Amino acid sequence: MPRKMHLGWFFGFQVQSWNQVWSGDGDTDWMTPEIYVEAAQAMERARFDCMVIEDALFVPDVFRGSADWTLEHALYAPKHDPMPYVPVIAAATRHLGVIPTVTTTFYPPYLAARLLSTLDHVTRGRVGANLVMSHNDRTAQNFGYDAQREHGQRYEVGHEWAELVGRLWETWEPDAIVKDAEAGVYADPAKVHRLDYEGTWYRSRGPLNVAPSPQGRPVICQAGASPAGRDFAARFADLVICNAQGIDSMREYREDISRRLVGHGRDPGDCKVLYLVSPVLGETDAEASGRWQRMLDDVEGNIERNLAILTYYSGVDFGQFDLDAPMPVVRTNASKTTIEHNRVKSEGATLREFCSRPERGCVDLVGSPDAVAAQMEEINGAVGGDGFLIALPINRRTVYEVTDGLAPALARRGLLREAYAYPTLRENLLEF
Ligand SMILES: Cc1cc2nc3c(=O)[nH]c(=O)nc-3n(C[C@H](O)[C@H](O)[C@H](O)COP(=O)(O)O)c2cc1C
Structure with missing residues (x-):
């Protein structure tokens, strides 16, 4: 039996593609939900696990001393808040997980716990959070600070944040809502607990004021690759998204996460590792190579x-x-x-x-859908991975090439689920 893969798609709510041959109305489409809804439906047809939505809270202005390049090329700005798009995408799909990025540094834990728990209800158990600590001083300045905390301390504070949010989710026991009409009791007060969390960085009284959500604890995703980042993943994450460069680093990453999971009393299978890739596809290998060559030539x-x-x-x-x-x-x-x-x-x-080379993620994947599917099977086996995170802009060409070309080629090799087995994101992630 081939080792099955999980698939995700990584993108931000920003300009996806404009002034290119296949951009369509990409200069304005990116602001409206429809293009993401269409993409989500295609991903679901291809039996993807999730979309992971990148985010940041600043307009970059360091390159050549100003924001000119960023604004002219629309690379990192403008960018929209992911949260309002989540329910719209969820309402148009039934299985796909939606994982917006949440910064632990700037979201107050109580608000984040409440928001994610509410979104878990709205999505019926299909929400996650890509937890980042934010790395740029401009973000800190947008929130009234002079600079970011030192890298190690960001993680220390982030650990406490994630612990507190997790504890807030536990303030309601899963069966706290008894709905006993005869006794006139909606929620059992004995099953709703104060928290009285006292940490070094945060305090919170609790309980949360949200009903226990379908997953109880929305899926936690994380990308930091430093030892502190990997330790954070091993303690809290269900999913790691990884941009290690080349097969050896990819394998080392998975092995290290597995070791750290065991160190935290968890099973290596409790946390999946998806590798970032940006495949270059064509109807034939020659067509794909031609596209790749044009990218190299620029x-x-x-x-x-x-x-x-x-x-x-x-x-x-x-x-x-x-x-x-x-x-x-x-x-x-x-x-x-x-x-x-x-x-x-x-x-x-x-x-x-x-x-001079375009950035394409962990490894270059270039070829027809069948050729790329074969490479993905080989690489996933060689690194002991759990699948791939497709990092390509959302436009109709890129999405359908993957969902209706590459994914069927993977499915023909028996590498994808045949149907979603469970209603929630975490259960589907943990299925294999
Ligand atoms: C695949 C991937 C996705 C990431 N997505 C985001 C993001 O959406 N927002 C963000 O602020 N940082 C993002 N990051 C940065 C990480 O969260 C982290 O801040 C960075 O890798 C620095 O931490 P480290 O030194 O532990 O790796 C991403 C990193 C990777 C590899």
Whole structure:
């Protein structure tokens, strides 16, 4: 029996595709829910587990000393709050999980616990949260602080935040709502508890004022790859999304998460690891290679975009460095592991060489649906993974190429579920 895969799609509520041949009305479509609803329905047809919705709370303005590049290219701004889209997508689907990003640093725990629990009711047990600590000083400044906390402390506070939110979800026992019409008792007061949480960073009295939700505890997803990030995942997460570079790092990541899960008294199967990939598909291998070659040929565009991305993740202006010198080593309090991954990957290369290639996730996948499905099967087996997170902009071409080309090719190999076995996101994630 082949090892079955879980599939997710990663994107943000921002401009997906505009001024390209297949963009359609992408310059305005991205603001309305319909394009995501259509995409979600296609993902459900392809039996995806979930969509994971990226988020951030600032307009980047470090690259070349201003926000000009960001705004002109619409790479990270404008961007919309994911939360209002969640119920709209859920109402148009029956099985797909929806996992918006939530920052532990800036969401008060009580509000987050309440919001996610409510969304769990609204989605009938299909919501999750991609917990991030926010890495950029501009975000901190938007909330009245001068800078982000130091990387290690962000995780320390994040641990406490996640613990408190989890405890708030437990303040109502699952059977607290008795609805005893004869006795005139709706909720049993003996099953609703004060919390009186007293931590180093947070205090909360409790109980939560939301009814116990279908999953009890919405699915927790997490992406931080530093030792502190992996430990956070091992303690709290049901799902890890991972952008490790190359097969060896991907395998090391899964093995390390498994070890840490056991260290926290959990089973390695309790937390799934999905690898970020951006497949380049074509009707034939030759057609896909042609598309890939055109992407490689756009050297100037790739360099600008990659410099902007490195700037985004580090908070250091990569536009200031000599392109023909070795990749600079920068100190950052922002996304440390992303920058460290890139440093390792770029050893021996100049900044220009490193940035000339388009960014495609953990491994390059290029070919016809059947060829890419075969690569995915081999890679998933080799790294001991649980599946893949497709990172491509949402437009009708990219979505249907994956949901109606690649996914059926994976299904023909017996790699996808034949039907959703359970009503909730967590149960479907834990099915295999
Ligand atoms: C696949 C992936 C998705 C991420 N999504 C987000 C996001 O939506 N918002 C955000 O602020 N950070 C996001 N991050 C950044 C991480 O949450 C984390 O802040 C970053 O990796 C730095 O932590 P680390 O040093 O532990 O890796 C993402 C990272 C990865 C690898």
